[in-house]
Amino acid sequence: MDPITAAALAALAGGLGGEAGRQAWQGLTALVRRPFSRAATQGTQSDETPQVSSGELELSVLEGDPADLMRAQTLATALAVRAALDGDFRVLLDEWWQRAQAGSASGDVHNSITGGTQNGPVLQGRDFSGLTFNVGPTTPPPAGTAR
Numbered sequence: 001m002d003p004i005t006a007a008a009l010a011a012l013a014g015g016l017g018g019e020a021g022r023q024a025w026q027g028l029t030a031l032v033r034r035p036f037s038r039a040a041t042q043g044t045q046s047d048e049t050p051q052v053s054s055g056e057l058e059l060s061v062l063e064g065d066p067a068d069l070m071r072a073q074t075l076a077t078a079l080a081v082r083a084a085l086d087g088d089f090r091v092l093l094d095e096w097w098q099r100a101q102a103g104s105a106s107g108d109v110h111n112s113i114t115g116g117t118q119n120g121p122v123l124q125g126r127d128f129s130g131l132t133f134n135v136g137p138t139t140p141p142p143a144g145t146a147r
Contacts (some may be wrong), residue, residue: 002094002097002101003076004076004079004080004093004097005076005078006069006073006075006076007069007070007072008064008100009062009072009076010062010067010068010069010071011066012024012025012028012100013025013062013063013072014066014069014103015066024096024099024100027096027099027100028059028096029059031089031092031093032054032055032056032059032079033054033097033130034089034092035053036052036082036086036089036090048114052081052082053081053082054078054082055075055078055079055082058074058075058078058119059075061074061075062074062075064091076106079093086111089121119139
């Protein structure tokens with residue numbers, strides 16, 4: 001199984017990827033909420049070994065602040081530990097991750113321009129070729145100067 005990166009989890013939690021990203025996040029949420037095939041997720045097992053988080057708390061915390069990479073890393077770690085201990089979860093998590101990675105290559109484009117003034121053409125999209133811009137001066141001419 002390819003490791004699930006904190007950056008990818010943070011991006012999905014933050015809504016990156018449009019509809020495909022939203023569906024991937026919903027899929028992870030449903031997967032994490034599946035019953036853990038071992039004992040309860042908190043406290044200790046009957047043999048006094050520590051329990052493992054289902055990942056639900058970590059997922060919820062990351063949803064609250066998707067830009068926090070430490071929260072994303074905590075979720076990635078919880079998923080990895082649960083996958084290491086629960087073979088069924090590992091298989092389902094791997095399937096989810098493969099679909100999530102494939103969905104991110106679907107061609108969705110999310111452009112953003114922030115701050116300042118753009119003095120020239122701004123082109124947003126994907127896979128452009130053969131474009132030509134005939135752009136004049138980017139600053140207005142001084143007052144009293146003919147164009």
